[in-house]
Amino acid sequence: MKVSVTPIGKFDLGLAEDICIGVSKVIPKVECFVEDFSIDLPREYYNPIRGQYHSTMLLHELESRTRASTSHRILGVTEVDIYVPGMNFVFGEARLPGRCCLISTFRLRPELYGLPRDRGILLERCVKEALHELGHTLGLQHCPLPLCVMHFSLNIYSVDRKKPDFCRNCRSKLERFIEAI
Ligand SMILES: [Zn+2]
Numbered sequence: 001m002k003v004s005v006t007p008i009g010k011f012d013l014g015l016a017e018d019i020c021i022g023v024s025k026v027i028p029k030v031e032c033f034v035e036d037f038s039i040d041l042p043r044e045y046y047n048p049i050r051g052q053y054h055s056t057m058l059l060h061e062l063e064s065r066t067r068a069s070t071s072h073r074i075l076g077v078t079e080v081d082i083y084v085p086g087m088n089f090v091f092g093e094a095r096l097p098g099r100c101c102l103i104s105t106f107r108l109r110p111e112l113y114g115l116p117r118d119r120g121i122l123l124e125r126c127v128k129e130a131l132h133e134l135g136h137t138l139g140l141q142h143c144p145l146p147l148c149v150m151h152f153s154l155n156i157y158s159v160d161r162k163k164p165d166f167c168r169n170c171r172s173k174l175e176r177f178i179e180a181i
């Protein structure tokens, strides 16, 4: 299964490469790479009152801009804060099932919570959210087990509590979904 990571707006490419490595270690039979282009952030999806971008609109943009891609799954990565109406923010969003998903690093950075910058912590959180959203694109729903990467994360504490891996049940479903691609 070929997975491409596509920056939306400016993005730390070293971090994108490391997210690829993290994803490849956990999802079986995956070949993950960073695209050599990025998608411009559409200003019309920016909500100046909220100071955030509309996540679902960014997902649409990602889908329409990557139609010609031969990748099986596309993970958009962005540094901007994203939301869906009715929620203060989201860490990411996915088409379930579908081809595209995206994650935002904005609320994964320790410095947002008054802590020093820490690339290791940031990367681990990014990998968890990438696995979670890619899991959705492959057909996985939310998992009731709090340590499973498919558990819904309402805040950063629940992201940190999760392991960067699928529980046995989710993994066996995931393997079946990947076989079917
Ligand atoms: Zn989810």
Ligand SMILES: [Zn+2]
Pocket: 143, 144, 145, 148, 149, 150, 151, 166, 167, 168, 169, 170, 171
């Ligand atoms: Zn699970």
